[in-house]
Amino acid sequence: MTPDPAPEFRLFLLRHARAAQAKPGLRDVDRTLDPVGEGDATHLALRLSGLGLIPEMVLCSPARRCRQTVMALQGVAGDTMPVQVVDALYSGGAEVYLHAALAQNCGSVLICGHNPVIDELLRALVGEDLPAGLYDQGYPPAGLAVIDFDRPPGAGVTGRLAHWIDPHQ
Template identity: 45%
Template sequence: MVSRLFLLRHAKAAWASPGMRDFDRPLDASGLVDAEATGIAMRAQGYVPELTLCSNAVRARQTLEGIASNADTGRVLFFDDLYREDATGYLSIIRKSGNVGSLLVIGHNPMLEDLAMALAPSGEHCAQTALHAGFPTSGLAVLRFEGRLSDATPGTGYLEAVLTPPSL
């Protein structure tokens, strides 16, 4: 069995207003456009997750809305832990949800970048080379695994693609 993991950093968020929690920051105008463009790009590439795991942060939920208006996102589950966990925590959440052939995770940096680097660390198509300038907002990393995502471990992924604005 071959599985795919889509790691998506939320789109560009607005600066926090005085007194606003970071968790509650919405997308800015360019972020809204980029989220929709990501959905269009996912549909064009045939990237269809069976399950989407989304951070409960406002900017992540709005990113999901932009994608879902242009592409299939499968069943969706929301997790507060995708806002506060580190890359190891992200992998744990993925492994617990990994009885699907394709999974989209909408989350935050540095966790997504750290996770991509850990899962696809070497070889011609490694995350370190593809993400040398960092994991941009609205960036989508597509990783392939031999076997189930519930069995994914560091070093077992192959980075198939990285889509970033404005190349979406």
């Protein structure tokens, strides 16, 4: 059996790991991961490394919980995974996320961001090809979808879900 050819573009959609509850006087952007989220981020990083899935570039929301999630990935990948904090990922929509990824001009980009945008972008890019029951309870914290494209995503271009990682499965 011949292995699948390398995709022209690979997009990783990562929802940040579980965050601590909001506290009075603490801005949302400053919320940290809770202990479960810290463990899930580390678990995810180890699974990605074990699968050999290291993106060329990481785009990260400025939210502290996103930066902490990405730090766990860097702990496994080291300097081979450059990270860029993109302010627009904190409050932007799916089109902002996709534009930021495509602007990198590289073959694989991981976006660490927020729901509902991560979920909306996955559904827009994979369409009806999502397996039934994939995530009936919503896109989980520290959930990761890896989408492969034969050509760069854009209007009318869908990809295929190559990997789905739920830290609790």
